[in-house]
Amino acid sequence: MQTLRRVFGYTAFRGPQQAIIEHVIHGGDALVLMPTGGGKSLCYQLPALMRPGTAIVVSPLIALMQDQVEALNQVGVEAAFLNSSLDGAAQAEVERRFLADGLKLLYVAPERLLTGRFLELLGRVELSLFAIDEAHCVSQWGHDFRPEYRQLTVLHERFPQVPRIALTATADAPTRREIVERLALNEAEQFVSSFDRPNIRYRVVHKEQARPQLKAFLAGHEDESGIVYCLSRRKVEETAAWLQEQGVNALPYHAGLDAETRAAHQQRFLREDGIVMCATIAFGMGIDKPDVRFVAHLDLPKSLEGYYQETGRAGRDGLPAEAWMAYGLGDLVTLAQFIQRSEASEERKRLERAKLDALLAFAETTRCRRQHLLGYFGETLEQPCGNCDNCLEPPPTWDATEAAQKALSCVYRTGQRYGVGYLVDVLLGKDNERIQAQGHDHLSVHGIGHDLDARQWRGVFRQLVAHGLLMPDAEGYGTLQLTEAARPVLRGESRLQLRREPDRSQRRASRRTSASGGERGSLDIAPHEERLWQALREARAKLAKEQGVPAYVIFHDATLYAMLRERPADREALAAISGVGARKLERYGEQFLDVLNAGDA
Structure with a gap:
């Protein structure tokens, strides 16, 4: 807890963080499923600081490595990355620091880690742990599949005493099973957090x-x-x-x-x-x-x-x-x-x-x-x-059984060979050249849909597809076909509730509300606070530009927002703000206190 407060500026763990961290500190393997923004990085960064040696973090993207390393350097942690963005001299310097036990965390891509040369380097250094980030990349069913991830079992084979922690934010049960199998994490403790992102x-x-x-x-x-x-x-x-x-x-x-x-x-x-x-x-x-x-x-x-x-x-x-x-x-x-x-x-x-x-x-x-x-x-x-x-804004629903029967009948009577636009024209009784050429102006469904307008009928068809009563044709031309699920509705054996489409006046009102900021999902900052909020952001932006790092590496919005709310007047009060660790207090404390005190003047 002391390291958490001193280095990262946090006074408490979130969710299962503490249990995960203690498990890895004591040498256990772990599979961590935690939503984005849930604090996955801390689950291996803190154990890396607490255990002797260097932690190897397997990360799939250069941008992710750079962000993580910049943030760690800001709080005084010796961290570096090895990737293709570095020239030969810079890579040699990182390797020198690594071999001299000068790093607590080293970020690498799986392709580099799997080379014989890098595996040989690992054998010459005391290792604290292996962290395999974005572990869902191991799954062939995932949208971020990286074949190199499947070879990472070599870590366990060559370094069986070094604990491993695999982390991901997006893994359903089948993907979790695949991660366990592909990375040989059968004995690992699994920590599955809530998927909920209430913010x-x-x-x-x-x-x-x-x-x-x-x-x-x-x-x-x-x-x-x-x-x-x-x-x-x-x-x-x-x-x-x-x-x-x-x-x-x-x-x-x-x-x-x-x-x-x-x-x-x-x-x-x-x-x-x-x-x-x-x-x-x-x-x-x-x-x-x-x-x-x-x-x-x-x-x-x-x-x-x-x-x-x-x-x-x-x-x-x-x-x-x-x-x-x-x-x-x-x-x-x-x-x-x-x-x-x-x-x-x-x-x-x-x-x-x-x-x-x-x-x-x-x-x-x-x-x-x-x-x-x-x-x-x-x-x-x-x-x-x-x-x-x-x-x-709870959506109104209606008994759409009769409308659904009309729509489904129209699909059937026209031969299941047409898209929504044509089907709506038939229901509304349009008498255009195409409908006449097909003879559909003589069908029993022609003109039976005057109780709804074209937009409402499009909504009915859209929802019938979503409910599985209609499906686009297998060739993907946009035509609609009936499914087996349509039979009970057509026969009147089941009722169907659908979302009611808003009328034009309701849609205009919704757009006006949105445009005026009535649906604003951003920060709750009162007009009289706007000047101080912008001053805090400008101070952060100036420091970030001077150092060539993203603004959030200096302080997150959440930390600036806490400053705005708490209005700390001295270093002791500023130190109590979440996200203000000892190193950042020393480097930036006076500048932000000056902004805050000027804002209260």
């Missing part, structure tokens, strides 16, 4: 006019850092360019950009406040930025696991954050095409379709989204969270 507000909207909807959402997050995820590279670039035209400090990021541009954009996102990164899922894993205040999805992710991991990049500091997603039936059709046209095995395709179905069920649920999300991961939340759109 994140989940909100899902039906995609109508995506750009105005996104603009309204961003109005509640002015000058805050965030990520906007898009499915394609082209959409990433177009969205970033459009946001720039709207005055938003946005940057694109995807695998098609040259390495230099990607690195420059990533560095700006990490080191500057208020950057909005428009990205594909190529951006994100290993981004250790705690003050991301929102994550927005303009397209459906591929699974609930992916959604959980991507939204989990918001609010890592524990302060309020928001996860916003806009989706429509077109997203489903696009993802179904990806699955069908991929070269994966039929087994893999079935798994991907099941994951997509689970994501659709989450998007269309009328119950607490947090209860639904945690239930998917096998966890029960007894009471609704009170911090998602369905809890804050």
